[in-house]
Amino acid sequence: MYFLEPISEILKFLWVPLIQQIGYLINLQDNVEEMRRQKEELCERKKDVMIEVAAAEREGMTPTNQVREWLNRSDIIEAEVDQLDKNYRERNGCLGGHFPACYSRHKLGREVANKLKDVASHKDKAAFERVAFNPPPLMVEEKPVASIAGQTTTNKTLNDIMSLFREEEVGIIGIYGMGGVGKTTLIKHVNNHLIASREYSAIFWVTVSKDSNIDKIRKAIMRQLGMRFSGDDDEEQIAEKLFKRLRELKFVVILDDVWKSLDIDAIRIPRPNKENGSKIVFTTRSLEVCHQMDADKSVKVEVLQEEEAWTLFRQKAGNEVETPPIESTAKEVVKECGGLPLALITVGRAMREKRSIEVWQNAARALRGSSPEITGMESQVFLPLQYSYDQLGDDVKRCFLYSSVFPEDHAILKDFLVEYWIFEELIGGVDNIADARNKGNAIIQSLIDS
Known part of the structure; x- marks a missing residue:
């Protein structure tokens, strides 16, 4: 009878799965009812977890990834259970409750049995140690900044910039304008608006200025991240540490006062894109720098309009400017400031509570002659503008200085100005008139963009 032992083993091997398959058929109704019950228990547990999460969020906590995934x-799972239940009821109802189609019944029975295990297993995973955690403090710093209330031009520019943060395809934003026009003030307001929005986990501020040292910029960001670097680390190791850390964050990097084009990739700042949602925003005096740094959008900061300039100047100079003997001369002073906020603020503070009309007339004369007699004008206004002038090429400098031969506020036609430059032999490095005209127009554009 030894030959029967292998047959017995084969039958045992086949019997267990056979019983399981038969069970899908005969236990279908019981399994459906149990699946419904387990689903109800899952729904109740889900409600409890959601209540705990809502309470934690009211305390400023953040749900754990484990809880988010479980919910x-x-x-x-609830949707899948509902679909299986619907299939069962439809098939059972269509056939008068007899459900004779064995294949269809077996298939549904197997799906219900598997889903029953899935529901029970998922429900048991809800034993969380905690549903939320206190997030790390935001890596941000609010900047003290002067109010721009009443400055319609500046507020419009601010709104234009903030709208770019909502555009997914805009990753790098360049903000440009002449020295003293208020770019730093504007970007400080941007910084503070971003902090209030709480949309970014980190906002880094780096003042670049004339020293465009990539290593210093990199380390400034790392210090704000609380990252340490030793003297043994070479630049490449430091750069790689920064890149890996920034890649984990939804960040904004603000680079203020950029004089020359910076290589974002060399600094090792991850390129902003739709996936990471990060942004890079910088201020510069030159539109050309915006182009060289691959700005997706460039926003020009304009000087203030006449009424806005008068309002800002009045805030700094005090109520004396509105007295009849002084007001007309004070408005001449404001006009000479050309809508430049830095000049308006500097002159306004210097003239605060000056009651002598002679003092005001002298200030107007000094401004007309670009004299540094007024306190603060040389260091705060003239020197920054002098540096901008020094950065111009020799041809551009000569052509720019030639403009001073025209009367103040005189309208100059571009074509005529270029012809004057050519006649005075101010444009070099060209072989013919057509090339000279092209270069002249390029110089005008570079002056406008500077």
């Missing part, structure tokens, strides 16, 4: 998976 998302719960929604999917």
Whole structure:
């Protein structure tokens, strides 16, 4: 009878799965009812977890990724259970409750049995140690900044810039304008608006200025991240550490006062894109720098309009400017400031509570002659503008200085100005008139963009 032993083993091997398959058929109704019950228990547990999460969020806490995933998976399982239940009821109803189609009944029975295990297993995973955690403090610093209330031009520019942060395809934003026009003030307001929005986990501020040292910029960002670097680390190791850390964040990097084009990739700042949601924003005096740094959008900061300039000047100079003997001369002073906020603020503070009309007339004369007699004008206004002038090429400098031969506020036609430059032999490095005209127009554009 030894030959029967292998047959017995084969039958045992086949019997267990056979019983399981038969069970899908005969236990279908019981399994459906149990699946419904387990689903109800899952729904109740989900409600409890959501209540705990809502309470934690009111305390400023953040749900754990484990809890978020469990809740998302719960929604999917509930929908799958409802679909199986619907299939069971439809098939059972269509055939008068007899459900004779064995293949269809077996298939549904297997799906219900598997889903029953899935529901029970998922429900048991809800034993969380905690549903939320206190997030790390935001890596941000609010900047003290002067109010721009009443400055319609500046507020419009601010709104234009903030709208770019909502555009997914805009990753790098360049803000440009002449020295003293208020770019730093504007970007400080941008910084503070971003902090209030709480949309970014980190906002880094780096003042670049004339020293465009990539290593210094990199380390400034790392210090704000609380990252340490030793003297043994070479630049490449430091750069790689920064890149890996920034890649984990939704960040904004603000680079203020950029004089020359910076290589974002060399600094090792991850390129902003739709996936990471990060942004890079910088201020510069030159539109050309915006182009060289691959700005997706460039925003020009304009000087203030006449009424806005008068309002700002009045705030700094005090009520004396509105007295009849002084007001007309004070408005001449404001006009000479050309709508430049830095000049308006500097002159306004210097003239605060000056009651002598002679003092005001002298200030107007000094401004007309670009004299540094007024306190603060040389260091705060003239020197920054002098540096901008020094950065111009020799041809551009000569052509720019030639403009001073025209009367103040005189309208100059571009074509005529270029012809004057050519006649005075101010444009070099060209072989013919056509090339000279082209270069002249390029110089005008570079002056406008500087």
